[in-house]
Amino acid sequence: MEFSSKLLENAVNEMSKLPGIGKRTALRLVLHLLRQESSQTTDLAAALVHLKTEIKYCSNCFGISDTAQCHICTNSKRDQSLLCVVEDIRDIMAIENTSQYNGLYFVLGGKISPMEGIGPGDLNIAPLVEKLREGVVKEVIFAMSASMEGDTTNFYIFKQIEGLAIKTSTIARGISVGDELEYTDEVTLGRSILQRIPFENALKAE
Amino acid sequence: MEFSSKLLENAVNEMSKLPGIGKRTALRLVLHLLRQESSQTTDLAAALVHLKTEIKYCSNCFGISDTAQCHICTNSKRDQSLLCVVEDIRDIMAIENTSQYNGLYFVLGGKISPMEGIGPGDLNIAPLVEKLREGVVKEVIFAMSASMEGDTTNFYIFKQIEGLAIKTSTIARGISVGDELEYTDEVTLGRSILQRIPFENALKAE
Numbered sequence: 118m119e120f121s122s123k124l125l126e127n128a129v130n131e132m133s134k135l136p137g138i139g140k141r142t143a144l145r146l147v148l149h150l151l152r153q154e155s156s157q158t159t160d161l162a163a164a165l166v167h168l169k170t171e172i173k174y175c176s177n178c179f180g181i182s183d184t185a186q187c188h189i190c191t192n193s194k195r196d197q198s199l200l201c202v203v204e205d206i207r208d209i210m211a212i213e214n215t216s217q218y219n220g221l222y223f224v225l226g227g228k229i230s231p232m233e234g235i236g237p238g239d240l241n242i243a244p245l246v247e248k249l250r251e252g253v254v255k256e257v258i259f260a261m262s263a264s265m266e267g268d269t270t271n272f273y274i275f276k277q278i279e280g281l282a283i284k285t286s287t288i289a290r291g292i293s294v295g296d297e298l299e300y301t302d303e304v305t306l307g308r309s310i311l312q313r314i315p316f317e318n319a320l321k322a323e
Numbered sequence: 324m325e326f327s328s329k330l331l332e333n334a335v336n337e338m339s340k341l342p343g344i345g346k347r348t349a350l351r352l353v354l355h356l357l358r359q360e361s362s363q364t365t366d367l368a369a370a371l372v373h374l375k376t377e378i379k380y381c382s383n384c385f386g387i388s389d390t391a392q393c394h395i396c397t398n399s400k401r402d403q404s405l406l407c408v409v410e411d412i413r414d415i416m417a418i419e420n421t422s423q424y425n426g427l428y429f430v431l432g433g434k435i436s437p438m439e440g441i442g443p444g445d446l447n448i449a450p451l452v453e454k455l456r457e458g459v460v461k462e463v464i465f466a467m468s469a470s471m472e473g474d475t476t477n478f479y480i481f482k483q484i485e486g487l488a489i490k491t492s493t494i495a496r497g498i499s500v501g502d503e504l505e506y507t508d509e510v511t512l513g514r515s516i517l518q519r520i521p522f523e524n525a526l527k528a529e
Contacts, residue, residue: 118416119416119419119420120416121386121387121388121389121393121394121395121412121415122378122379122387122388122389123389124370124373124374124377124378124389125374125378125387125412127370127373127374128370128371128373128374130370131363131366131367131370131371132367132370132371134363134367135352135355135356135367136351136352136355137348137351137352138352142343144413145342145343145413146341146342146343146344147371147374148411148412148413149341150341150371150374150375151374151375151378151387155376157337157340158371158372158374158375159372159375160337161337161338161340161341161368162367162368162369162371162372163368164330164333164334164336164337164338165334165337165338165353165356165364165367165368166364166365166368167330167333167334168330168331168333168334168353168356168357168364169356169357169361169364169365170361171330172328172330172331172357173328180327181328181331181357182327182328183327183328183329183330187327188327189327205354206327206331206354207350207351207354209327210324210325210326213325214325
């Protein structure tokens with residue numbers, strides 16, 4: 118792609134560094150900004166720089182927060198003995214949306230992925246183990262994505278805390294609500310048969 | 324979508340003002356920036372603000388340029404008597420990529436679209452007509468998109484310059500190179516039959 122302007126080329130190049138944004142999309146976005154009021158561009162730039170420089174992470178759960186401790190960790194009504202381990206803050210938002218969980222969270226910051234060069238040392242696993250050793254948490258719930266990397270991460274943490282008197286669980290994997298059996302992939306369907314639950318328990322969850 | 328941080332919420336809101344970027348995508352992009360070096364965020368912000376504040380438009384063709392006149396308009400090897408009217412700078416880039424055109428361009432800045440509230444006065448139609456009155460341009464090529472709005476814009480300009488001794492043409496519309504006839508829509512196929520060209524001319528274009 119050849120540009121008639123260095124300024125334009127530079128903006129497109131920077132924009133296309135974002136994941137999922139190619140050069141064409143970047144050009145479309147940048148030309149859109151050019152057609153809008155200046156304030157939109159300066160507001161966007163300021164918001165990004167502000168976020169990056171002033172962002173704080175909750176000292177307790179490592180989630181993004183404007184205060185030293187996030188509003189979930191400081192909420193005394195939540196069950197302090199339940200800890201749900203997630204990859205990032207988007208998972209917290211997804212679980213909070215269900216209104217089905219009343220415990221605390223812990224953000225790992227990713228999952229172990231040798232392919233991407235992410236080892237246990239790059240994640241918040243050490244602080245997690247330290248936290249679990251304190252003895253307040255009675256059950257830790259692994260809520261990682263249902264992938265090889267997620268399973269590896271779960272297993273790694275499980276081995277680290279094996280000696281502690283803490284119950285470990287993982288979120289149920291099975292067919293989605295509303296799914297047709299015939300269209301469900303065989304791995305998911307196989308697991309949901311192996312890990313079947315007593316019907317009375319399913320009734321309670323409704 | 325509920326956010327644990329005002330800074331994050333603000334960044335996501337600004338990002339999602341871009342066309343085609345929803346809240347979820349914006350959150351993904353913003354969280355990506357958070358995981359990268361600070362320089363990536365500041366570079367992106369600076370590039371956008373720089374572009375917006377220092378952008379110049381070529382005084383001749385209204386294309387984006389770093390100088391008072393763009394490198395196409397100042398290229399003396401190009402045919403000054405041919406003028407191709409396009410919607411925006413992306414169309415210039417697309418046509419330049421073909422290496423089939425050696426004339427000059429003129430950027431209208433959009434097309435007449437009553438639905439979006441864009442009238443002739445919002446486009447660079449007046450400067451175009453003025454330029455054509457100067458008598459240097461012998462042929463004007465309408466290269467608008469093949470839509471109702473494009474056709475309307477073409478016709479509006481055509482009526483404005485009707486009295487001038489200038490040849491007008493529009494880029495050919497027909498089936499794309501490599502297309503199967505049976506999968507081509509009927510309007511395109513119909514036009515390409517009505518506007519058939521002598522076979523010798525087609526041979527020359529190869």
